[in-house]
Amino acid sequence: MNLAEEVRLAGVVGAGGGGFPTHVKLNAKAETVIANGAECEPLLHKDAVIMEESAAEVVRGMQLAIEAVGAKEGVIGIKGKKKRAVEAVAAACQGRNIRVQLLGDYYPAGDEFDLVYSVTGKLIPPGGIPLDVGVLVNNVETFVNIAAAHDGQPLTHKMLTIAGAVKSPATLKVPLGTTFRECIQHAGGLATDDPVLVIGGLMMGRHTDDLDTPVTKTSTGGVILPRTHHVIERKLKPSRAQASIGKSACDQCRYCTEYCPRYLLGYSVEPHQVMRTLAFTGTGADYYNQWAALCCACGLCTLYACPEELFPKEACDDAKAVMRAKQIKWTGPMHPKPHAMADGRHVPIQMLAKKLHVLDYDLPAPLLEEAIAPGRLILPLKQSAGTACLPKVKIGDRVSAGQVIGEPAPNALGALLHAPVAGVVNGVNAQQIILEIS
Numbered sequence: 001m002n003l004a005e006e007v008r009l010a011g012v013v014g015a016g017g018g019g020f021p022t023h024v025k026l027n028a029k030a031e032t033v034i035a036n037g038a039e040c041e042p043l044l045h046k047d048a049v050i051m052e053e054s055a056a057e058v059v060r061g062m063q064l065a066i067e068a069v070g071a072k073e074g075v076i077g078i079k080g081k082k083k084r085a086v087e088a089v090a091a092a093c094q095g096r097n098i099r100v101q102l103l104g105d106y107y108p109a110g111d112e113f114d115l116v117y118s119v120t121g122k123l124i125p126p127g128g129i130p131l132d133v134g135v136l137v138n139n140v141e142t143f144v145n146i147a148a149a150h151d152g153q154p155l156t157h158k159m160l161t162i163a164g165a166v167k168s169p170a171t172l173k174v175p176l177g178t179t180f181r182e183c184i185q186h187a188g189g190l191a192t193d194d195p196v197l198v199i200g201g202l203m204m205g206r207h208t209d210d211l212d213t214p215v216t217k218t219s220t221g222g223v224i225l226p227r228t229h230h231v232i233e234r235k236l237k238p239s240r241a242q243a244s245i246g247k248s249a250c251d252q253c254r255y256c257t258e259y260c261p262r263y264l265l266g267y268s269v270e271p272h273q274v275m276r277t278l279a280f281t282g283t284g285a286d287y288y289n290q291w292a293a294l295c296c297a298c299g300l301c302t303l304y305a306c307p308e309e310l311f312p313k314e315a316c317d318d319a320k321a322v323m324r325a326k327q328i329k330w331t332g333p334m335h336p337k338p339h340a341m342a343d344g345r346h347v348p349i350q351m352l353a354k355k356l357h358v359l360d361y362d363l364p365a366p367l368l369e370e371a372i373a374p375g376r377l378i379l380p381l382k383q384s385a386g387t388a389c390l391p392k393v394k395i396g397d398r399v400s401a402g403q404v405i406g407e408p409a410p411n412a413l414g415a416l417l418h419a420p421v422a423g424v425v426n427g428v429n430a431q432q433i434i435l436e437i438s
């Protein structure tokens with residue numbers, strides 16, 4: 001059996017948040033394999049912990065991937081400030097065709113377009129993927145999961161950081177389906193009585209009031225902040241209010257564009273132009289929407305650049321949704337050239353944390369060694385890019401650890417879902433499976 005099939009059977013998907021089924025990437029050919037250990041979201045540390053604790057497995061997974069795609073070398077992209085992680089992976093790379101590349105401490109150094117350019121000097125074509133320039137990129141945790149898949153172990157657990165308004169920020173390894181409420185208890189409990197949870201990080205994550213949301217294969221962390229926190233107040237502003245404020249207050253200063261990492265790499269992303277859609281209808285909006293098509297939703301324009309605290313990222317989200325609904329394709333220039341000021345305009349993580357008003361929460365989140373064994377797991381059937389799984393169990397079934405409980409429809413993009421631990425199915429519908437653990 002080849003590696004791609006082993007990884008498919010293990011249900012491995014991108015662990016950095018993207019969730020693309022990993023076996024599909026492993027069926028391609030590439031010259032370079034990159035492990036993404038940049039970890040740019042303020043307050044999250046799970047990738048650094050993985051590299052410190054499991055460097056040998058990161059490197060073993062990379063070596064397997066290098067052989068599977070026929071690559072010449074592997075590169076681990078990591079920030080120089082993560083000294084312990086750098087030392088651990090550098091030692092594990094000894095004697096292999098894998099090297100460590102230190103990245104600048106800016107946001108978003110881990111964006112695939114930025115990372116591929118930093119490591120190889122190549123720019124991914126507009127609308128393309130790293131494989132278009134011969135590069136395979138996976139998060140460091142994904143490589144650990146590739147190594148485990150090669151050993152016949154399915155993906156059943158997830159590493160994530162719990163940070164923000166909790167008593168003891170920590171990095172945890174939990175069974176898929178564990179609720180964030182349970183994770184928070186293992187991080188010492190809440191340090192606010194009116195919490196809002198941001199899953200996946202403050203810049204690119206999604207916020208929710210529901211602490212019983214389960215951890216999935218793509219959960220990189222949970223940041224808890226009080227509802228009155230500045231960032232939460234901004235995120236909670238209704239989209240109609242975001243748009244109407246933008247329409248009346250945007251003075252077209254261009255700061256959002258001048259700091260946009262995609263614009264600085266030379267791509268045709270200009271959020272200040274997208275902001276003009278707020279004042280146009282019909283053909284005017286269709287023209288200005290084009291400037292959002294290559295936006296990666298990093299959030300820098302909204303949460304850092306705009307001096308008036310408007311919402312250009314959200315305007316870009318809306319523009320992309322309109323383009324999809326109208327089936328309008330982007331038809332701009334195909335040969336980006338980095339901006340002369342690209343290096344000088346990088347946003348340091350510390351400056352970003354200051355702007356986000358989270359410096360007080362910027363604390364270590366060490367690995368919690370204790371095993372976490374919830375009494376109940378909530379397992380969404382959609383945990384990857386592509387389609388949701390179809391359930392393979394019914395209420396009352398007793399399942400064993402690692403048993404397949406959901407699988408994608410034939411020929412559909414997706415990933416198998418396994419029972420993280422042994423238990424009894426006590427709920428099944430099209431969205432999720434609930435397991436009671438005795």
Ligand code: SF4
Nearest residue numbers: 250252253254256306
């Ligand atoms: S930075 Fe803010 S005010 Fe300036 S153009 Fe962008 S959205 Fe408008």
Ligand code: SF4
Nearest residue numbers: 260295296298299301
């Ligand atoms: S979210 Fe804003 S800064 Fe980020 S890529 Fe999109 S337009 Fe650029």
